[in-house]
Amino acid sequence: MTPDMSVEVGALQLRGPVLAASGTFGYGTEVPLLERRALGAMVSKGIFLRPREGTAPPRIAETPSGMLNAIGLQGPGADALVRDYAPKWAGWDFPVLVNINAESASEYGELAARLDGVPGIAGFEINISCPNVEQGGLYFGNDPRAAAAVTEAVRGRTKLPVWVKLTPMVSDIGVIARAVESAGADALCAINTFVGMSIDLNSYGPRLSFRTGGLSGPAIRPLAVHLAHQAARAVHIPVIGIGGISSAEDALEFLVAGCTAVQVGTATFVNPKAIAEVHDGVAAFLEAKGFSSLAHLPRYLPRD
Amino acid sequence: MTPDMSVEVGALQLRGPVLAASGTFGYGTEVPLLERRALGAMVSKGIFLRPREGTAPPRIAETPSGMLNAIGLQGPGADALVRDYAPKWAGWDFPVLVNINAESASEYGELAARLDGVPGIAGFEINISCPNVEQGGLYFGNDPRAAAAVTEAVRGRTKLPVWVKLTPMVSDIGVIARAVESAGADALCAINTFVGMSIDLNSYGPRLSFRTGGLSGPAIRPLAVHLAHQAARAVHIPVIGIGGISSAEDALEFLVAGCTAVQVGTATFVNPKAIAEVHDGVAAFLEAKGFSSLAHLPRYLPRD
Amino acid sequence: MFLLDAPITGRRQVARGMFVIGMQAPEIASTVRAGQFVNLGWSAGPLLRRPFSVYRSDGVHIEVVLKAVGEGTRQLLAMDVGEHISCLGPLGHGFEFGAGTRTAVLISGGLGVAPMPLAARDARQAGARVTWVHGARTAVELCSETEGDEILWATDDGSEGARGTAVAASPDAELVLACGPNRMLAAVAERWPEAQVAVETYMGCGTGVCLGCAVPLQRGGYDRACREGPVYRAADIDWGALPSHLAYAVTA
Amino acid sequence: MFLLDAPITGRRQVARGMFVIGMQAPEIASTVRAGQFVNLGWSAGPLLRRPFSVYRSDGVHIEVVLKAVGEGTRQLLAMDVGEHISCLGPLGHGFEFGAGTRTAVLISGGLGVAPMPLAARDARQAGARVTWVHGARTAVELCSETEGDEILWATDDGSEGARGTAVAASPDAELVLACGPNRMLAAVAERWPEAQVAVETYMGCGTGVCLGCAVPLQRGGYDRACREGPVYRAADIDWGALPSHLAYAVTA
Numbered sequence A, B: 001m002t003p004d005m006s007v008e009v010g011a012l013q014l015r016g017p018v019l020a021a022s023g024t025f026g027y028g029t030e031v032p033l034l035e036r037r038a039l040g041a042m043v044s045k046g047i048f049l050r051p052r053e054g055t056a057p058p059r060i061a062e063t064p065s066g067m068l069n070a071i072g073l074q075g076p077g078a079d080a081l082v083r084d085y086a087p088k089w090a091g092w093d094f095p096v097l098v099n100i101n102a103e104s105a106s107e108y109g110e111l112a113a114r115l116d117g118v119p120g121i122a123g124f125e126i127n128i129s130c131p132n133v134e135q136g137g138l139y140f141g142n143d144p145r146a147a148a149a150v151t152e153a154v155r156g157r158t159k160l161p162v163w164v165k166l167t168p169m170v171s172d173i174g175v176i177a178r179a180v181e182s183a184g185a186d187a188l189c190a191i192n193t194f195v196g197m198s199i200d201l202n203s204y205g206p207r208l209s210f211r212t213g214g215l216s217g218p219a220i221r222p223l224a225v226h227l228a229h230q231a232a233r234a235v236h237i238p239v240i241g242i243g244g245i246s247s248a249e250d251a252l253e254f255l256v257a258g259c260t261a262v263q264v265g266t267a268t269f270v271n272p273k274a275i276a277e278v279h280d281g282v283a284a285f286l287e288a289k290g291f292s293s294l295a296h297l298p299r300y301l302p303r304d
Numbered sequence C, D: 001m002f003l004l005d006a007p008i009t010g011r012r013q014v015a016r017g018m019f020v021i022g023m024q025a026p027e028i029a030s031t032v033r034a035g036q037f038v039n040l041g042w043s044a045g046p047l048l049r050r051p052f053s054v055y056r057s058d059g060v061h062i063e064v065v066l067k068a069v070g071e072g073t074r075q076l077l078a079m080d081v082g083e084h085i086s087c088l089g090p091l092g093h094g095f096e097f098g099a100g101t102r103t104a105v106l107i108s109g110g111l112g113v114a115p116m117p118l119a120a121r122d123a124r125q126a127g128a129r130v131t132w133v134h135g136a137r138t139a140v141e142l143c144s145e146t147e148g149d150e151i152l153w154a155t156d157d158g159s160e161g162a163r164g165t166a167v168a169a170s171p172d173a174e175l176v177l178a179c180g181p182n183r184m185l186a187a188v189a190e191r192w193p194e195a196q197v198a199v200e201t202y203m204g205c206g207t208g209v210c211l212g213c214a215v216p217l218q219r220g221g222y223d224r225a226c227r228e229g230p231v232y233r234a235a236d237i238d239w240g241a242l243p244s245h246l247a248y249a250v251t252a
């Protein structure tokens, strides 16, 4: 008997705990070899209210068990998203959340208002943690008051689920997590990429045109498990674990460490079937251990 | 003609820019196959004033391109260090700095005073960044005032070079770097390990008995290069780059990014000849590029 | 698009340091078009897949041509016949061959030979007389496998064919296809704005989802080399903004 | 201590899933003592080296015995004769053989056979009559290579030899040497406090500089398995504090 893999993230009922991470799945329309049955939900590429060109190339650099990226949130803007993608999402059998980005709390609110109620859009993931935009991004993620203000601005403009994606570049993630919970977030996503740099020994300068980039991939997994766990200990809303997941065992580390669900990012680049394999692998693990439901997985979540 | 590899770290003249990192070289007495000629300096395993047992096993866990450790600063204490190791160091042809640890600013000062003037001890590296002790450690590294207080406490008790080893677990390393510079540090060491966690799917709990550990190795290199670079931009004293260096190219990334010297840690576990290979590789690079001295290596160090 | 576990079926040398690897990948071999690429991964390899143009196809096997320029290519060249490579493809848009084209010139710098055997095949099928101009630093680095109605060589040192670049050695033609270092392609764009060129960028996914392979366009903004490219109308690219010194850029 | 690039010279199977790999490593082969280990690394392998007891030595070659229990051992077993393994050793302190010992029993659980062929050799050289007791879950998992004056078997399912553990099946002797899962060694310690046991821990460096391989001692504090160990007087270890469920622990 296949175990019950469904999870509840706030009011949102998902058929499985494995989600597609923002920026690694495009708008879901171009993903090769997509096996929908395994997808709990998708978070679309980060969007701003207005179109953005993104950063100049080179945009990515490989590092040991990881990659740096500085895409710069290239995107078509909210109007094009509503026109070109949302109608397609409306017909899909899994929810799509939009990863929203802005340069001020009020602009976050404006963007949420523009997208609220559009068929096909099931919720929002607030990105307060993008390391690759000059203003905004990380700043909101570092400061509990700013993070709360952004959350409130969005919360005030929509009844849809609001998730907040945290940055790892803080000295105490629990403080930010609690601030965002109090401000009305339905769930936390932990974590976004770490800021990194790689130097080109031919040009004696950074490999990336943006100079720095966000580190993702297996290299960051132990850091991400720790941070997701710390966030989960700090709040009572669900935490979605992200960072370096490429196998069922990796996903299970986050789930045991207190996460309700997980997102898979970079692994999809390497293996287009990664999400399905992670989903199926978690189910097989539960079955082998005799758990009839993911809810029965033992958790390691001491409360302070 | 072999290029001039010597570097000046404050008042300390080193024959080469490649140093042994604390905790990965023991007390220098048990290192296999040591090629001294290539060693710019050694930093001894972190010590407390009094003996410490360290944490229960398991103490290490491997992760993609990295490892977590929670040794817990096991060590014999200052008296045994002075008795058993310093006399050996006094006969060596490279300087040995002692990595010092304590639970309060005054205890840091006390430890420095106990070791000051002991033949064989060439300086101090203040560890305000150890993730593996219950009190102290990270706390000092997170807070600019506490970091400065510790630096002053040590600075007031010794004329020897004082280096301060920074934690990466901060939202702005520049703030800590400047605080420590103002408090009288001769150099900064960036960085110590990142806090991480790994979950055992048999026991449904952390792999390490200490629960969390410090992540080191190639996985963290892009993050370390970024942080060392940010520290170097923030201050005018030398910065020593640390994190994931296992080849000459890795070391050159830190040197180009503004570091005066580097430390090699985890790589020594994998390849006992790593330090010599890094040193010789940097020399070969300079020679191939036609630089007669390391001082001529182009740097990427824009000042804000 | 297919994801196959393809056994290596053969390997041969075609120039100093340059090798062709054959793999059994029927679904890809039977659908690939000239200029398209595959994204290769293998166990204990680097994190990201590595993109390679399809060099030849017999409908069942595909071939790629490569040199060891870094760790990934070094590992690929150390693999034995019978070992498996995970093969994602065919990817990207290939060359377009208008019917009724009478003359075609294929210009390849160094490893830029990679998409040309399929291009030569298709250009001749489209009815064109094919001239292939192949350049390298020196004679021993010229790929020994070229085909067409006319073959021209160019070497930097004049050790074979014309001294100078392949672009300089090229005649004009109705259809100009080029592949090589981005610097060389910029020179092609200068002379033949309508030429079709296959560019190189770093790639994250190869499938259009990461936006890592940005190609700056004359009209502003960026395209994805892996999806809208890797083949472009030469005049459409903002060559000044396209990095031409990728660590893995092949030399001409 | 030596760091050698050792070519693989042979491989053979000795039980279900259990293989012996031979390497040419003369400096190590000519100095290794029973119970010592080597730390193996290889290109495109995991970050850290992997420790293995030396199974046999002929003065020029060394052998190790292993099963695929994870990615590292899987990769090692996939390597071919002629490929190179970086070999650091000999490491640690081995077994001690007092002169004049008349009877020795060697107790090995599963992969705990690893140090025993050398131990059998040295025990006999020291003049002892050697009894080797080897246990495993089931008959096909018993190592086929055992030696000594008397061989006893034990299997959990009774499919070969005594039903039960190797410890239970052992006679008493003047010298007791044991290797296997830490749980088994704890049972040895209970019965023969003076036994010499070779323990398993995770290791960072294998050379004494990282303090990662902590072995908790009865007298308090920790020793380094790689330096003071891996062989200990059984009564010296605080067995309750030594993890016995390492992911790679061999089963008895």
Ligand SMILES: Cc1cc2nc3c(=O)[nH]c(=O)nc-3n(C[C@H](O)[C@H](O)[C@H](O)COP(=O)(O)OP(=O)(O)OC[C@H]3O[C@@H](n4cnc5c(N)ncnc54)[C@H](O)[C@@H]3O)c2cc1C
Pocket: A060, A061, A062, A063, C037, C046, C048, C049, C050, C051, C052, C053, C054, C064, C065, C066, C067, C068, C069, C070, C071, C072, C073, C074, C111, C114, C115, C199, C200, C201, C202, C203, C204, C230, C247, C248
């Ligand atoms: C569409 C396309 C077709 C190509 N066709 C061919 C071909 O037919 N034959 C051929 O020989 N080469 C071809 N290349 C180039 C080939 O992909 C590179 O030479 C190869 O990826 C280098 O890998 P490596 O591991 O050997 O080198 P590395 O040492 O990994 O590469 C050198 C540097 O480039 C970086 N790098 C390498 N790959 C990537 C990546 N995917 N993303 C980000 N950074 C990266 C590394 O970090 C490193 O710094 C093609 C490239 C593209 C985009």
Ligand SMILES: Cc1cc2nc3c(=O)[nH]c(=O)nc-3n(C[C@H](O)[C@H](O)[C@H](O)COP(=O)(O)OP(=O)(O)OC[C@H]3O[C@@H](n4cnc5c(N)ncnc54)[C@H](O)[C@@H]3O)c2cc1C
Pocket: B060, B061, B062, B063, D037, D046, D048, D049, D050, D051, D052, D053, D054, D064, D065, D066, D067, D068, D069, D070, D071, D072, D073, D074, D111, D114, D115, D199, D200, D201, D202, D203, D204, D230, D247, D248
């Ligand atoms: C002194 C000594 C002698 C040994 N002799 C033998 C022998 O003769 N034959 C034999 O088969 N086995 C022996 N072992 C055990 C052997 O070293 C392990 O089985 C092997 O390291 C497992 O590696 P793997 O990559 O296959 O497994 P992995 O999948 O890497 O190991 C399983 C888990 O253990 C962790 N791990 C593995 N190695 C380490 C390490 N060094 N440090 C920290 N974590 C680690 C991994 O992270 C993983 O979670 C010995 C161990 C020691 C300490």
Ligand SMILES: Cc1cc2nc3c(=O)[nH]c(=O)nc-3n(C[C@H](O)[C@H](O)[C@H](O)COP(=O)(O)O)c2cc1C
Pocket: A021, A022, A023, A024, A045, A046, A047, A069, A071, A073, A099, A127, A130, A165, A191, A192, A193, A215, A216, A217, A218, A220, A242, A243, A244, A245, A263, A264, A265, A266, A267, C204, C210, C211, C212
């Ligand atoms: C190429 C790329 C683009 C990304 N774009 C976004 C984005 O637009 N918004 C966002 O919140 N996170 C973005 N991320 C971060 C991922 O969603 C994820 O948090 C991170 O990559 C860590 O997970 P991973 O290790 O599984 O990739 C991006 C990551 C990558 C690699």
Ligand SMILES: Cc1cc2nc3c(=O)[nH]c(=O)nc-3n(C[C@H](O)[C@H](O)[C@H](O)COP(=O)(O)O)c2cc1C
Pocket: B021, B022, B023, B024, B045, B046, B047, B069, B071, B073, B099, B127, B130, B165, B191, B192, B193, B215, B216, B217, B218, B220, B242, B243, B244, B245, B263, B264, B265, B266, B267, D204, D210, D211, D212
């Ligand atoms: C096993 C181990 C023990 C360490 N002990 C100390 C220590 O005692 N004091 C200290 O300041 N840093 C200690 N470190 C941190 C290293 O000195 C270094 O900062 C870190 O490992 C990053 O460098 P690497 O990636 O080259 O290992 C230790 C690291 C490891 C892996």
Ligand code: FES
Pocket: C202, C203, C204, C205, C206, C207, C208, C209, C210, C211, C212, C213, C224, C225, C226, C227
């Ligand atoms: S390589 Fe990912 S979009 Fe082109």
Ligand code: FES
Pocket: D202, D203, D204, D205, D206, D207, D208, D209, D210, D211, D212, D213, D224, D225, D226, D227
């Ligand atoms: S493994 Fe490093 S001290 Fe023993």
